Amino acid sequence: xxVRVRRLSRTLCAASLLAVGLAHAQxxxxxxxxxxxxxxxxxxxxxxxxxKLKDQLGVSVVVDxxxxxxxxxxxxxxxxxxPDGNTLFLSHDHTISILPLVVKNPGYAPQKDFLPVAGFAxxxxxxxxxxxxxxxxxxxxxxxxxxxxxxxxxxGVPAPASVPEFLVKVIxxxxxxxxxxxxxxxxxxMMADMLGNQxxxxxxxxxxxxxxxxxxxxxxxxxxxxxxxxxxxxxxxxTELGLAGxxxxxxxxxxxxxxxxxxxxxxxxxxxxxxxxxxxxQERLTRMGLTVGYMTPAQLASxxxxxxxxxxxxxxxxxxxxx
Numbered sequence: 001x002x003v004r005v006r007r008l009s010r011t012l013c014a015a016s017l018l019a020v021g022l023a024h025a026q027x028x029x030x031x032x033x034x035x036x037x038x039x040x041x042x043x044x045x046x047x048x049x050x051x052k053l054k055d056q057l058g059v060s061v062v063v064d065x066x067x068x069x070x071x072x073x074x075x076x077x078x079x080x081x082x083p084d085g086n087t088l089f090l091s092h093d094h095t096i097s098i099l100p101l102v103v104k105n106p107g108y109a110p111q112k113d114f115l116p117v118a119g120f121a122x123x124x125x126x127x128x129x130x131x132x133x134x135x136x137x138x139x140x141x142x143x144x145x146x147x148x149x150x151x152x153x154x155x156g157v158p159a160p161a162s163v164p165e166f167l168v169k170v171i172x173x174x175x176x177x178x179x180x181x182x183x184x185x186x187x188x189x190m191m192a193d194m195l196g197n198q199x200x201x202x203x204x205x206x207x208x209x210x211x212x213x214x215x216x217x218x219x220x221x222x223x224x225x226x227x228x229x230x231x232x233x234x235x236x237x238x239t240e241l242g243l244a245g246x247x248x249x250x251x252x253x254x255x256x257x258x259x260x261x262x263x264x265x266x267x268x269x270x271x272x273x274x275x276x277x278x279x280x281x282q283e284r285l286t287r288m289g290l291t292v293g294y295m296t297p298a299q300l301a302s303x304x305x306x307x308x309x310x311x312x313x314x315x316x317x318x319x320x321x322x323x
Contacts, residue, residue: 032050032063033078049061067185079107087257096114097307119253124249125205128201162183222238223236225237253300
């Protein structure tokens with residue numbers, strides 16, 4: 001009788017553990033949303049991670065490009081998604097930290113509507129010139145613009161009211177140039193115009209520029225921050241060039257809808273940690289210009305809050321008013 005009771009107890013325990021496991025299992029497929037068009041740096045990064053996350057989660061992971069409004073459309077879709085772990089949002093700082101500071105009603109509040117899953121990298125913004133621009137350094141670009149009528153030029157940026165747009169203004173002030181930002185709907189169309197020599201220069205993330213830089217089609221002449229980038233060791237920083245105050249590096253992270261169970265967040269975060277520790281993934285992301293480093297949900301939340309505070313002060317000092 002005692003043997004039967006023990007067997008029954010073990011059976012019930014195993015069934016209970018199986019039920020818990022199934023409850024926490026990914027019901028997939030997972031949709032990994034990106035707020036920009038295919039072909040840009042963020043899209044490429046998402047596809048690298050999605051390819052490996054499917055192995056960790058045991059379900060397909062599909063990149064869903066919901067481009068428009070600097071990532072607002074994707075962020076709004078995340079807010080409306082079921083909190084079941086099947087819809088995630090891979091984003092950099094612009095949509096999560098900057099847009100809520102420059103848009104009165106973006107349709108979402110990151111700290112209220114989203115849960116951080118994991119951070120996985122930081123990066124630097126960079127200033128690049130098109131192949132048809134007769135400049136191979138920041139100094140030569142400044143001299144080129146000074147020779148233009150009234151010292152004017154247009155600089156492409158991947159989204160309106162973005163960090164790159166604010167940088168256009170700051171760089172213009174530093175070098176006493178009349179630089180005007182030309183906002184695009186993502187880095188891919190901006191890059192198309194740079195490759196076609198429709199604009200002389202652009203500001204975007206190093207991942208946006210790195211492949212065309214390697215191919216010799218554009219020239220990155222400076223990167224933001226105080227540390228040179230491993231992918232561009234010969235390119236000086238703006239701090240070296242005398243433009244300090246932008247050392248707080250932007251970040252990449254993955255977010256889930258508010259209300260997603262903690263067990264699901266933990267599972268997803270662990271999968272990101274495993275994937276970003278893979279040497280092949282680290283090599284590909286580093287080659288793209290990222291500084292790879294896993295952040296827990298709490299660390300990503302802290303990073304986002306710190307970055308938002310820094311840029312709130314910069315934006316306020318610039319006199320920009322939320323639109």
